[in-house]
Amino acid sequence: xxxxxxxxxxxxxxxxxxxxxxxxxxxxxxxxxxxxxxxxxxxxxxxxxxxxxxxxxxxxxxxxxxxxxxxxxxxxxxxxxxxxxxxxxxxxxxxxxxxxxxxxxxxxxxxxxxxxxxxxxxxxxxxxxxxxxxxxxxxxxxxxxxxxxxxxxxxxxxxxxxxxxxxxxxxxxxxxxxxxxxxxxxxxxxxxxxxxxxxxxxxxxxxxxxxxxxxxxxxxxxxxxxxxxxxxxxxxxxxxxxxxxxxxxxxxxxxxxxxxxxxxxxxxxxxxxxxxxxxxxxxx
Amino acid sequence: xxxxxxxxxxxxxxxxxxxxxxxxxxxxxxxxxxxxxxxxxxxxxxxxxxxxxxxxxxxxxxxxxxxxxxxxxxxxxxxxxxxxxxxxxxxxxxxxxxxxxxxxxxxxxxxxxxxxxxxxxxxxxxxxxxxxxxxxxxxxxxxxxxxxxxxxxxxxxxxxxxxxxxxxxxxxxxxxxxxxxxxxxxxxxxxxxxxxxxxxxxxxxxxxxxxxxxxxxxxxxxxxxxxxxxxxxxxxxxxxxxxxxxxxxxxxxxxxxxxxxxxxxxxxxxxxxxxxxxxxxxxx
Numbered sequence: 001x002x003x004x005x006x007x008x009x010x011x012x013x014x015x016x017x018x019x020x021x022x023x024x025x026x027x028x029x030x031x032x033x034x035x036x037x038x039x040x041x042x043x044x045x046x047x048x049x050x051x052x053x054x055x056x057x058x059x060x061x062x063x064x065x066x067x068x069x070x071x072x073x074x075x076x077x078x079x080x081x082x083x084x085x086x087x088x089x090x091x092x093x094x095x096x097x098x099x100x101x102x103x104x105x106x107x108x109x110x111x112x113x114x115x116x117x118x119x120x121x122x123x124x125x126x127x128x129x130x131x132x133x134x135x136x137x138x139x140x141x142x143x144x145x146x147x148x149x150x151x152x153x154x155x156x157x158x159x160x161x162x163x164x165x166x167x168x169x170x171x172x173x174x175x176x177x178x179x180x181x182x183x184x185x186x187x188x189x190x191x192x193x194x195x196x197x198x199x200x201x202x203x204x205x206x207x208x209x210x211x212x213x214x215x216x217x218x219x220x221x222x223x224x225x226x227x228x229x230x231x232x233x234x235x236x237x238x239x240x241x242x243x244x245x246x247x248x249x250x251x252x253x254x255x256x257x258x259x260x261x262x263x264x265x266x267x268x269x270x271x272x273x274x275x276x277x278x279x280x281x282x283x284x
Numbered sequence: 285x286x287x288x289x290x291x292x293x294x295x296x297x298x299x300x301x302x303x304x305x306x307x308x309x310x311x312x313x314x315x316x317x318x319x320x321x322x323x324x325x326x327x328x329x330x331x332x333x334x335x336x337x338x339x340x341x342x343x344x345x346x347x348x349x350x351x352x353x354x355x356x357x358x359x360x361x362x363x364x365x366x367x368x369x370x371x372x373x374x375x376x377x378x379x380x381x382x383x384x385x386x387x388x389x390x391x392x393x394x395x396x397x398x399x400x401x402x403x404x405x406x407x408x409x410x411x412x413x414x415x416x417x418x419x420x421x422x423x424x425x426x427x428x429x430x431x432x433x434x435x436x437x438x439x440x441x442x443x444x445x446x447x448x449x450x451x452x453x454x455x456x457x458x459x460x461x462x463x464x465x466x467x468x469x470x471x472x473x474x475x476x477x478x479x480x481x482x483x484x485x486x487x488x489x490x491x492x493x494x495x496x497x498x499x500x501x502x503x504x505x506x507x508x509x510x511x512x513x514x515x516x517x518x519x520x521x522x523x524x525x526x527x528x529x530x531x532x533x534x535x536x537x538x539x540x541x542x543x544x545x546x547x548x549x550x551x552x553x554x555x556x557x558x559x560x561x562x563x564x565x566x567x568x
Contacts, residue, residue, distance in 0.1 A: 173388075178353055180392075183452070277438065278436065
């Protein structure tokens, strides 16, 4: 097979088919089954102490897929999708903003020593402050219920993206920029053709982390401020003693969080064909 | 361009390097380390000049000064009687008249082979895109690289990668090619193929070659002249003329004259290697 002819899609198909032939998918299914079985037996069959108040698997799933849910939330109620969409919208705003600001900032931090000496110390002080510590300030600084949540979500993402992008620039082998200068490239051309693509693998690692911490901070934000959203759903369900809704919210978060992560990875593969092909070659 | 059977390429008027009394002292943490010690070398245009010496002796320092990656402490370097660097202007401007072929290869892994090759002229912006790619394609064909245009460097063998890198340099009509032990990582079979390919490319293109190596066989097979360097600080210790006529092929390796030159050079090289070893220089 000539590697040059393999397109992104073909490669994805090839990966999926070889994945299906490996033991991986079957181990994965077994893992899930084990978890669900543990849940079922501990809560519903053995009724272990401290587990008796937990919602059981049958209760949760029958509620989730019920046309007439007891607690008013299932895949048939519009409210369920409203929670999802609102959370997704906040993630989209925060993640995009963090990417649009974080990637260029990270590139310049890595590229220019002056900019780094100027901004990086500030960065190092702000970065370890947990998102939750920002909650009061976010509520004071921003009006309404929406912007504080988006701000909190943005914050963690922004640090992850910027930092990884900066590391990406620093990771680039010096010979690449030297080669570019040798070949007559200007400083700006070198930035565009060497620094940006060279940092790309780290940038996408950063974006993977960024989307993960975005969900983390989103739920934290939604629990203290804002209306609707999966974090809000979980929190209010807890207050109202509607325990199955908590589990529905949690599983939904898991599935959607994973999907957004996979989307970011897919975008990375699409933008870094060279890397996908190199790695694919390494696997064979 | 015609093949030449004699010592040097006659009538070649560009690409003469004159290194005059160059000193380079590193001062990383107060303890001055002399890497190059009053070194003078005269390389006529069109010569393949092999700089031979133990690893870590400061050969690369000399190459970096010519390329413009760092400056000299004192002394002058001229290219065709034009000053590259001197104490007043310690660092030469890197440019496409002197192109480095790096030790570990510096093809941009995020660009396809043909995009790598087209890089220099594209940056210079003097020719149209179509023209550049036509030239790239024909140069690749000449170097036996047809069919790998749209592969990424990571997808082709290391031998092919080296060839792509040389073609990338030649696209810019450089006066000088600077090789920094480019074949050290290759196995000996690939190496011998690469040597013949390099000579083939040299016969077709009028360039001066400044080639750093610690492999004596490689040095004698390729070079018009060996400049054997002392271990750190480095300066020429002995100059050996290789009076085996070009074009050469691998039969040269078993010729009596080759053995004679080998014997002549080997004693000097070993002496320096031993000194370097005793001085605790690592063989890296």
